Amino acid sequence: MPRKPIELPMQVEYMSILDDTGEVDKELEPKVEAAQLKDMFRWMLYARRVDERLLKLQRQGRIGTFPQATGHEAISLGSAINLKPDDWHVPAYRELAGFLYRGWTLEGILIYWMGFEEGARPPEGVNDTPIAVPIASQLLHAAGMGMAANIVGDKKVVMTYFGDGATSEGDCHEALNFASVFQAPVIFVCLNNQYAISVPLSKQMHCETIVQRAVAYGMPGIKVDGNDILAVYVATKEAVERARSGGGPTLVECLTYRYTPHTTADDPSRYRSDEETQRWVAKEPLIRFEKYLKNKNVLNDADIKKMDEEIEVRINEAIIAAEEATKKPPLSDPLAMFDYLYADLPQNLQEQREELAKALGLNTSETEPRNAATSARRGA
Amino acid sequence: MPEMNMAKAINLALHEAMDRDSRVIVMGEDIGPDEGVFRVTEGLWKKHGEKRVIDTPLAESGIVGAAIGMALYGLRPVAEIQFAGFEYYAFHQIEMHAGRYRNRTRGKLTVPMVLRCPSGGGIRAIEHHSESREAIYAHSPGLKVVIPSGPRSARALLHAAIQDPDPVIYYEPKALYRLFKENVPETIETLPIGRAQVIQEGSEITLISYGATVRAMIDAAEILEEEDGVKAEMIDLLSIAPLDTETILNSVRKTGRCVVIHEGPRTCGIGSEVVARINEGALLYLEAPIKRVTGYDVPIPYFAREKAYLPDGDKVVSAAREVLSF
Ligand SMILES: Cc1ncc(C[n+]2csc(CCOP(=O)(O)OP(=O)(O)O)c2C)c(N)n1
Numbered sequence: 001m002p003r004k005p006i007e008l009p010m011q012v013e014y015m016s017i018l019d020d021t022g023e024v025d026k027e028l029e030p031k032v033e034a035a036q037l038k039d040m041f042r043w044m045l046y047a048r049r050v051d052e053r054l055l056k057l058q059r060q061g062r063i064g065t066f067p068q069a070t071g072h073e074a075i076s077l078g079s080a081i082n083l084k085p086d087d088w089h090v091p092a093y094r095e096l097a098g099f100l101y102r103g104w105t106l107e108g109i110l111i112y113w114m115g116f117e118e119g120a121r122p123p124e125g126v127n128d129t130p131i132a133v134p135i136a137s138q139l140l141h142a143a144g145m146g147m148a149a150n151i152v153g154d155k156k157v158v159m160t161y162f163g164d165g166a167t168s169e170g171d172c173h174e175a176l177n178f179a180s181v182f183q184a185p186v187i188f189v190c191l192n193n194q195y196a197i198s199v200p201l202s203k204q205m206h207c208e209t210i211v212q213r214a215v216a217y218g219m220p221g222i223k224v225d226g227n228d229i230l231a232v233y234v235a236t237k238e239a240v241e242r243a244r245s246g247g248g249p250t251l252v253e254c255l256t257y258r259y260t261p262h263t264t265a266d267d268p269s270r271y272r273s274d275e276e277t278q279r280w281v282a283k284e285p286l287i288r289f290e291k292y293l294k295n296k297n298v299l300n301d302a303d304i305k306k307m308d309e310e311i312e313v314r315i316n317e318a319i320i321a322a323e324e325a326t327k328k329p330p331l332s333d334p335l336a337m338f339d340y341l342y343a344d345l346p347q348n349l350q351e352q353r354e355e356l357a358k359a360l361g362l363n364t365s366e367t368e369p370r371n372a373a374t375s376a377r378r379g380a
Numbered sequence: 381m382p383e384m385n386m387a388k389a390i391n392l393a394l395h396e397a398m399d400r401d402s403r404v405i406v407m408g409e410d411i412g413p414d415e416g417v418f419r420v421t422e423g424l425w426k427k428h429g430e431k432r433v434i435d436t437p438l439a440e441s442g443i444v445g446a447a448i449g450m451a452l453y454g455l456r457p458v459a460e461i462q463f464a465g466f467e468y469y470a471f472h473q474i475e476m477h478a479g480r481y482r483n484r485t486r487g488k489l490t491v492p493m494v495l496r497c498p499s500g501g502g503i504r505a506i507e508h509h510s511e512s513r514e515a516i517y518a519h520s521p522g523l524k525v526v527i528p529s530g531p532r533s534a535r536a537l538l539h540a541a542i543q544d545p546d547p548v549i550y551y552e553p554k555a556l557y558r559l560f561k562e563n564v565p566e567t568i569e570t571l572p573i574g575r576a577q578v579i580q581e582g583s584e585i586t587l588i589s590y591g592a593t594v595r596a597m598i599d600a601a602e603i604l605e606e607e608d609g610v611k612a613e614m615i616d617l618l619s620i621a622p623l624d625t626e627t628i629l630n631s632v633r634k635t636g637r638c639v640v641i642h643e644g645p646r647t648c649g650i651g652s653e654v655v656a657r658i659n660e661g662a663l664l665y666l667e668a669p670i671k672r673v674t675g676y677d678v679p680i681p682y683f684a685r686e687k688a689y690l691p692d693g694d695k696v697v698s699a700a701r702e703v704l705s706f
Pocket of ligand 1: 094134162163164166167191195196197258438440462469
């Protein structure tokens with residue numbers, strides 16, 4: 001009956017492949033085809049440009065408050081590219097690159113930030129949940145999806161995202177535990193940008209790393225440099241392969257920095273220094289990936305210029321389309337707030353809909369509730 | 381005292397309460413160096429330090445559960461939940477513990493705490509940031525729920541809440557934070573929890589509201605007076621639980637007509653309870669069915685459609701005219 005250290009069956013690792021100077025670890029470097037590497041860069045650049053434009057639109061009052069995703073492109077894209085289209089992608093709200101890559105239209109994303117639920121509807125064929133505002137709540141849905149995949153046996157995997165602050169919520173711990181107990185094929189990608197609004201990670205938890213919690217829940221865990229898309233790619237690729245072959249969940253902590261205010265309504269000068277932010281700017285993910293690709297002769301300035309031009313056209317078109325859409329039904333119709341609450345609109349809600357129509361001087365006989373289920377049933 | 385807005389008045393009450401009672405602890409997300417996302421806790425952390433002004437981890441159940449523990453220990457926690465929509469994460473703590481300790485322990489253990497929480501819509505916020513769910517807590521035994529309608533009532537009600545021996549949920553209609561200024565008295569004033577205020581006397585109809593929609597009620601009363609020559613009696617409930625039945629009944633017995641106005645959804649909302657109490661205590665005085673002008677039974681829409689959802693002066697006027705012409 002001695003007293004001795006307990007040997008734990010698992011250890012957690014740290015991995016960085018491409019450092020902030022653009023140097024690569026040759027042994028760890030993944031074998032990715034040149035065309036795919038270039039495509040990864042294009043998606044990252046696209047996400048970055050969209051993010052910059054959203055900020056401008058917010059400043060002009062054309063969209064509402066929104067959280068920027070600057071510098072989080074490597075985490076979101078580097079992980080999402082390991083999913084098959086019919087795998088599930090369960091994001092939080094800084095996965096702009098992933099949303100775009102998975103097939104959400106930019107027009108739809110704009111419509112969301114213009115204040116319409118219609119923008120939260122995943123496009124056809126996109127196996128994603130929409131933005132999750134209530135922190136950490138989506139993680140349990142991911143765990144449940146993973147459990148369902150085991151029950152159904154269709155070998156799909158689930159990739160879900162959350163911030164460092166989210167790790168304090170009970171929902172986060174419950175999700176990790178459920179996924180582990182039921183060996184659900186879920187990859188938990190923690191986007192550790194070191195702040196939850198004003199609260200630094202050191203005040204959020206009293207332990208070294210987020211990833212060490214993987215050991216506590218009995219699942220593999222790895223921490224990576226989240227500004228290094230190669231490291232994110234490799235770590236999540238391994239996790240996806242393990243999950244798909246019955247090896248259960250993985251926790252992947254991706255270290256980055258919140259380069260922007262928390263949202264457009266936040267003032268970071270109240271709680272952190274500009275020098276600190278500047279130190280991290282040099283480590284941001286796009287610059288180093290560009291250097292790496294140029295060193296490999298996969299990318300040159302002319303390519304980037306061309307990409308930028310195409311992106312600008314695409315963004316401009318999407319903005320026009322979104323702003324036009326808001327002027328027409330269903331977006332322009334306030335009665336649409338009643339359309340999708342239930343498969344069938346109960347009588348009292350029909351009455352409330354008519355009451356609102358009357359208050360606004362609208363004619364309800366012209367607009368049926370636009371609920372697909374209701375119309376299908378009516379038609380049948 | 382100079383004129384001040386409601387955010388400032390709540391801040392003043394927090395300063396006053398912390399200055400005069402060392403048991404008062406303020407806790408929540410981003411309330412320290414950031415001074416709260418609406419700056420309502422401005423200056424508290426600088427003045428009192430992190431022992432009494434606690435930036436917590438991001439966990440609402442943790443905040444409320446820990447505040448209950450502090451209250452049981454003898455402190456007077458004033459906890460902030462950043463937005464009313466995130467109070468759901470703490471619902472079991474609020475409902476099963478804050479509201480029940482006194483009853484379960486036959487008066488031995490009590491929870492004198494305040495839960496402050498910005499609520500309601502009207503500021504074009506992100507999804508899930510505009511909830512008005514006071515009815516849920518009014519429905520929970522053992523809790524008190526108060527909602528100010530301006531700077532002066534905000535300061536006085538917060539003092540009353542902090543001094544109260546039982547848990548009080550204190551909603552701050554965030555559309556009012558900076559909407560207008562009011563004079564607040566030099567000395568600390570408290571408003572008794574459980575008492576409504578008649579803010580205008582009238583004889584033909586009673587308008588009843590609280591919180592942000594008191595503005596819609598006042599707008600409507602002005603229109604009714606100007607265009608219809610009707611002087612409405614206006615009641616600002618201030619306290620949702622307990623509800624001041626007496627003030628409501630006295631007014632309705634006098635006017636015989638009533639419209640209840642609130643932002644939260646209609647079904648099982650505060651209006652339902654007001655109508656039920658009038659039914660029980662003043663049915664035979666009624667000249668017309670009572671009307672409710674409320675949020676609809678849908679989640680408050682994301683901001684592009686929230687204006688259509690919210691009660692406003694025009695909606696109240698139409699309802700009042702229907703009741704008046706019945
Ligand atoms: C349950 C809940 N509580 C509070 C909030 C308000 N809030 C929004 S984002 C945020 C901080 C989140 O921090 P983190 O998880 O680190 O993600 P980040 O925003 O830094 O990406 C808070 C407190 C919320 N949306 N949901």
